[in-house]
Amino acid sequence: xxxxxxxxGSLSVPSIPxxxxxxxxxxxxxxxxxxxxxxxxxxxxxxxxxxVKNARRATRGGYYVxxxxxxxxxxxxKDSWNTYDVIIxxxxxxxxxxxxxxxxxxxxxxxxxxxxxxxxxxxxxIRVLLLEAxxxxxxxxxxxxxxxxxxxxxxxxxxxLRTEPQVFARGKTNFWPxxxxxxxxxxxxxxxxxxxxxxxxxxWARVIGDESWYFNKYETYIPHPDYxxxxxxxxxxxxxxxxxxxxxxxxPSAAFIKSCIRVGIPFTPDFNGPRGxxxxxxxxxxxxxxxxxxxSESAYLTPNVLARKNLTVATNxxxxxxxxxxxxxxxxxxxxxxxxxxxxxxxRARAKRDVVLSAGAVHSPHxxxxxxxxxxxxLRSHNxxxxxxxxxxxxxxxxxxxxxxxxxxxxxxxxxxxxPKTFGDTAKLISAMVRYFAFGSGGPLATNFGESAAFxxxxxxxxxxxxxxxxxxxxxxxxxxxxxxxxxxxxFAYKEHGAIWFDVHTFALHCYLVRPMSTGAVxxxxxxxxxxxxxxxxxxxxxxxxxxxxxxxxxxxxxxxAEPLAGYLDHTSTREDLDHQLHLKSDAEIVELVxxxxxxxxxxxxxxxxxxxxxxxxxxxxxxxxxINGLRVCDASTxxxxxxxxxxxxxxxxxxxxxxDMKAEYKSTKNIIx
Ligand SMILES: Cc1cc2nc3c(=O)[nH]c(=O)nc-3n(C[C@H](O)[C@H](O)[C@H](O)COP(=O)(O)OP(=O)(O)OC[C@H]3O[C@@H](n4cnc5c(N)ncnc54)[C@H](O)[C@@H]3O)c2cc1C
Numbered sequence: 001x002x003x004x005x006x007x008x009g010s011l012s013v014p015s016i017p018x019x020x021x022x023x024x025x026x027x028x029x030x031x032x033x034x035x036x037x038x039x040x041x042x043x044x045x046x047x048x049x050x051x052v053k054n055a056r057r058a059t060r061g062g063y064y065v066x067x068x069x070x071x072x073x074x075x076x077x078k079d080s081w082n083t084y085d086v087i088i089x090x091x092x093x094x095x096x097x098x099x100x101x102x103x104x105x106x107x108x109x110x111x112x113x114x115x116x117x118x119x120x121x122x123x124x125x126i127r128v129l130l131l132e133a134x135x136x137x138x139x140x141x142x143x144x145x146x147x148x149x150x151x152x153x154x155x156x157x158x159x160x161l162r163t164e165p166q167v168f169a170r171g172k173t174n175f176w177p178x179x180x181x182x183x184x185x186x187x188x189x190x191x192x193x194x195x196x197x198x199x200x201x202x203x204w205a206r207v208i209g210d211e212s213w214y215f216n217k218y219e220t221y222i223p224h225p226d227y228x229x230x231x232x233x234x235x236x237x238x239x240x241x242x243x244x245x246x247x248x249x250x251x252p253s254a255a256f257i258k259s260c261i262r263v264g265i266p267f268t269p270d271f272n273g274p275r276g277x278x279x280x281x282x283x284x285x286x287x288x289x290x291x292x293x294x295x296s297e298s299a300y301l302t303p304n305v306l307a308r309k310n311l312t313v314a315t316n317x318x319x320x321x322x323x324x325x326x327x328x329x330x331x332x333x334x335x336x337x338x339x340x341x342x343x344x345x346x347x348r349a350r351a352k353r354d355v356v357l358s359a360g361a362v363h364s365p366h367x368x369x370x371x372x373x374x375x376x377x378x379l380r381s382h383n384x385x386x387x388x389x390x391x392x393x394x395x396x397x398x399x400x401x402x403x404x405x406x407x408x409x410x411x412x413x414x415x416x417x418x419x420p421k422t423f424g425d426t427a428k429l430i431s432a433m434v435r436y437f438a439f440g441s442g443g444p445l446a447t448n449f450g451e452s453a454a455f456x457x458x459x460x461x462x463x464x465x466x467x468x469x470x471x472x473x474x475x476x477x478x479x480x481x482x483x484x485x486x487x488x489x490x491x492f493a494y495k496e497h498g499a500i501w502f503d504v505h506t507f508a509l510h511c512y513l514v515r516p517m518s519t520g521a522v523x524x525x526x527x528x529x530x531x532x533x534x535x536x537x538x539x540x541x542x543x544x545x546x547x548x549x550x551x552x553x554x555x556x557x558x559x560x561x562a563e564p565l566a567g568y569l570d571h572t573s574t575r576e577d578l579d580h581q582l583h584l585k586s587d588a589e590i591v592e593l594v595x596x597x598x599x600x601x602x603x604x605x606x607x608x609x610x611x612x613x614x615x616x617x618x619x620x621x622x623x624x625x626x627x628i629n630g631l632r633v634c635d636a637s638t639x640x641x642x643x644x645x646x647x648x649x650x651x652x653x654x655x656x657x658x659x660x661d662m663k664a665e666y667k668s669t670k671n672i673i674x
Contacts, residue, residue, distance in 0.1 A: 072347025199479025
């Protein structure tokens with residue numbers, strides 16, 4: 001969900017050495033502007049204070065290893081390397097709860113690396129090293145506060161990728177942020193807790209030919225008085241990941257639900273219930289009872305877990321290469337190389353059993369290719385010595401493309417004040433901060449922005465009657481009751497991932513294709529591990545993706561013009577940059593709009609697919625890389641097919657399942673490979 005949120009801009013205060021100049025400058029301003037500047041400065045101070053406080057809390061007790069010489073060796077001699085059973089690269093997402101049939105209530109979920117590390121280290125015989133390129137996510141107030149994550153997009157806490165020019169979408173290069181911190185993208189995501197459709201996970205099981213890949217859910221549901229319809233008994237109550245309705249919802253987002261019902265989308269009490277995911281509802285979020293973000297770091301790397309003697313978590317440790325050895329004609333992953341920074345001291349550590357890549361759909365294939373595992377010719381063209389020719393590493397990149405629609409909010413009640421431009425805005429922001437930080441009672445800062453959502457099918461005759469939509473489109477869904485389109489709302493409109501806001505109060509509707517057929521690739525730009533790879537999601541390469549999005553836009557316009565939502569939007573507006581008159585435009589014009597506006601909704605998957613090797617698989621049903629011993633991948637890159645919805649849940653499922661499989665495997669075999 002492209003959002004760069006709140007509190008950005010207008011917050012900087014002049015530094016102390018220029019006090020005289022500042023005072024002189026202030027006295028030259030009008031009293032109103034002076035008040036605005038001073039309150040802006042106060043806000044900046046509060047944020048800085050909260051950041052320092054949080055950082056102290058997160059590092060107190062020395063949970064994370066900062067000094068890499070404590071976990072790795074500078075020597076090239078393998079015998080002197082620090083040795084672990086498992087080395088995990090990347091501290092991203094995982095969870096476990098019950099399954100759709102409600103049988104297992106103990107379950108789990110996590111983004112992959114943190115969850116895997118926490119689960120594996122439950123077995124005291126398994127020594128685990130987790131290496132994360134960034135620092136702690138829970139130390140960042142912008143990560144912990146649901147509404148502030150967008151502020152992190154342009155900081156050092158994010159891998160700031162840009163796509164290759166999108167040749168089917170005006171040749172644009174899109175900004176593609178991926179988190180660089182413990183918790184991975186679960187520390188900067190929009191916290192929308194929808195895990196996909198039941199059919200998605202059945203499809204995974206079919207692709208890999210292993211029934212154990214049914215859907216496990218994983219969280220602890222926080223009951224909410226406004227949502228008595230959620231069947232808490234069909235959910236877990238002991239999982240580490242908490243979800244609930246503790247987020248704040250704006251009035252137009254609540255009205256959206258009613259307007260959807262009016263156009264024929266049924267209400268569903270719970271997108272993750274046994275009934276499946278089709279329908280409209282409020283979005284449940286990854287949030288705790290203190291209105292803080294729940295990330296895989298906050299859920300899994302608790303003080304008790306971090307106190308385990310067999311778990312070491314090192315931060316600011318970027319892995320540049322996996323080290324391989326040939327034993328009796330077979331290739332084994334035996335360790336990794338890592339450093340704090342480019343040209344910094346290089347360290348090595350040894351894995352006796354497994355190296356597990358949990359670096360996400362961009363970086364896992366990138367690290368594989370840097371290490372010599374990937375399409376041989378491509379590797380050679382970048383002077384990377386080939387360890388194993390694996391043509392499908394980095395291929396099959398799929399991402400959900402989103403199109404945003406912008407409307408003027410008739411009641412001037414949008415969340416525009418979160419980026420204050422007037423004294424009134426600043427006052428609102430301060431009061432929201434006091435409510436959230438001082439009294440801990442939630443409020444607008446607890447919005448995750450993606451407030452309400454609907455999941456529909458592009459062949460639903462109620463929404464898209466064949467008389468009006470005669471074109472037969474390929475069914476790319478995972479099952480007859482799975483969606484291929486998602487709609488969601490945000491309490492203001494924005495462009496460029498939140499960098500640009502409108503000058504008037506706005507409300508936005510978003511449509512994204514949850515089952516695109518276009519695929520792209522992650523490739524090397526060079527053999528320098530510190531250079532980000534090339535990413536090309538190939539948006540709209542498949543023209544049917546385009547036509548499904550056009551249908552989605554048409555349905556959103558119907559919803560926008562249906563009461564009660566219509567009552568919140570100023571449909572008299574004829575501004576060219578708003579979409580009140582879009583329903584009057586032709587399909588050809590909407591096609592152009594889709595090409596102009598298509599963006600990432602931040603869900604790349606499937607670049608190291610779990611699938612039979614002859615069908616383009618990179619890993620098997622135990623997430624082992626084909627052709628190499630002691631090497632696995634555990635993150636969104638292994639999704640056999642992209643989820644019909646939000647991807648963090650699937651990452652949690654994968655990590656929980658792999659942890660169980662690895663623990664069982666290690667118990668049953670003493671077969672340590674090196
Ligand atoms: C802005 C945004 C909004 C989103 N909104 C939602 C949402 O509302 N709901 C939802 O379900 N999903 C959402 N997602 C998607 C979801 O968060 C991701 O799909 C999921 O978290 C991916 O998990 P992962 O384990 O595959 O990888 P990641 O979470 O990306 O973790 C990878 C980790 O590996 C580390 N790493 C990378 N390279 C190296 C290296 N060389 N050495 C060491 N460490 C390395 C990274 O720093 C990162 O911490 C969103 C994502 C983003 C970015």
